[in-house]
Amino acid sequence: MKSKICDMLGIDFPLIAFSHCRDVVVEVSKAGGMGVLGAAPLHAKDLAMTLDWIDDNIDGKPYGVNIIVPNKYVGKITDEKGSVDKKTPPEKIDSTAQRNFVRKLLNNYGIDTSDLTDDLMQRKPRIAKNADFSGNSQILDIALSHPVKLLCNSLGVPPEHMIEKAKERNIPLAALVGKKEHAINQAKAGVDIIVAAGGEAGGHCGEISTLVLIPEVCEALRDFGDIPVLAAGGIVTGSQMAACMAMGAAGVWTGSVWLTTAEAETNPVVKEKMLAARSSDTVRSRNRSGKPSRQLRSAWTDAWESDIAPEALPMPFQTSIAEPAMAKVLKLAESGHEGAKELASYFVGQGVGMMNQQTTVRQVVYEFMDNFIEASERLQSFNQE
Numbered sequence: 001m002k003s004k005i006c007d008m009l010g011i012d013f014p015l016i017a018f019s020h021c022r023d024v025v026v027e028v029s030k031a032g033g034m035g036v037l038g039a040a041p042l043h044a045k046d047l048a049m050t051l052d053w054i055d056d057n058i059d060g061k062p063y064g065v066n067i068i069v070p071n072k073y074v075g076k077i078t079d080e081k082g083s084v085d086k087k088t089p090p091e092k093i094d095s096t097a098q099r100n101f102v103r104k105l106l107n108n109y110g111i112d113t114s115d116l117t118d119d120l121m122q123r124k125p126r127i128a129k130n131a132d133f134s135g136n137s138q139i140l141d142i143a144l145s146h147p148v149k150l151l152c153n154s155l156g157v158p159p160e161h162m163i164e165k166a167k168e169r170n171i172p173l174a175a176l177v178g179k180k181e182h183a184i185n186q187a188k189a190g191v192d193i194i195v196a197a198g199g200e201a202g203g204h205c206g207e208i209s210t211l212v213l214i215p216e217v218c219e220a221l222r223d224f225g226d227i228p229v230l231a232a233g234g235i236v237t238g239s240q241m242a243a244c245m246a247m248g249a250a251g252v253w254t255g256s257v258w259l260t261t262a263e264a265e266t267n268p269v270v271k272e273k274m275l276a277a278r279s280s281d282t283v284r285s286r287n288r289s290g291k292p293s294r295q296l297r298s299a300w301t302d303a304w305e306s307d308i309a310p311e312a313l314p315m316p317f318q319t320s321i322a323e324p325a326m327a328k329v330l331k332l333a334e335s336g337h338e339g340a341k342e343l344a345s346y347f348v349g350q351g352v353g354m355m356n357q358q359t360t361v362r363q364v365v366y367e368f369m370d371n372f373i374e375a376s377e378r379l380q381s382f383n384q385e
Helices: 004-009 022-030 045-058 096-108 126-130 133-145 158-168 179-187 210-220 236-244 268-276 299-304 317-333 338-345 352-354 359-383
Strands: 015-019 034-038 063-068 148-153 171-177 192-196 231-233 251-254 281-287 293-296
Touching: 015 299, 015 359, 022 045, 022 359, 034 045, 063 133, 096 171, 096 210, 096 268, 096 299, 096 317, 096 338, 133 158, 133 352, 133 359, 148 158, 148 359, 171 179, 179 192, 192 210, 231 236, 236 251, 236 281, 236 317, 236 359, 268 293, 268 317, 281 299, 317 338, 317 352
Parallel strands: 015 034, 015 251, 034 063, 063 148, 148 171, 171 192, 192 231, 231 251
Antiparallel strands: 281 293
């Protein structure tokens, strides 16, 4: 397919798939798109093992790695000397109310919380450790020791060492944005690909809809040369892909659509809930990480939106509290615990309402291709006499 994204990444179809599942990454790349592994929650050793497996199974097809290095969070370590960003110095944050709220919530659904100790719920989460200088440097070096063809950063402008190493190796560097101002900042920093994610997206997202954001970002980048834009946010069909490319995007970045595939490692209970969900069954909330993220609505999200809920803590403190609790919930839900099933949730976009049948990764890719062709022909028909 004729697209700058295809030329830059060496792929046949400009469909990029973000996933924490190695099988999804491999299958998308082998089907003609590009899989991108989410490395943020992985220990260095686990990342190395995962990338080794991908290399052995992807048949030489290109793939990428996504890292999360937020521009700002409390206590961020910014350089090799262990210096802390002066704008976000280490602080002692009282999380008593949030910890007690989580324990009471789980207890109300019949879940024993004796193992959710204060120590466990106050530890720095892996995602925050990987975002500090030493952590993201180690993750980056592991990624670059493999034949990755794309690097991507979320939640801010990539750190200078990431930009430098990517350019040294001639690896395109992408970054996610939710506003045109963020896209401009990324372009000024030297990012090669802009992923414009609308508020419909699963996980961390802004408030501006995809329909508005894509043309706005494309227009804002005109002064910075030919920087391709990948559209993201609620995109689960080839017709949506065609619509975004008609607005100026060079391809799409997808995430949620892969969560209900047969290969995905999504918790079975959550997968079942997603397949039954409507597009209105998601909520944008700070309850999981401290930053706004879109999730599948459940008893967990409803509780955090209630009047009696404490305010979510800033990143990474909210993650320290929420993730151990949700990990326990998901494990119990999979074993059949009814209360845990009601609480179970995960990050997913509004496109979940169109994810109604479990299928394979390759089928999703091929359906994208077919739908894209149909939509393109439909658009062209308006120009015929």
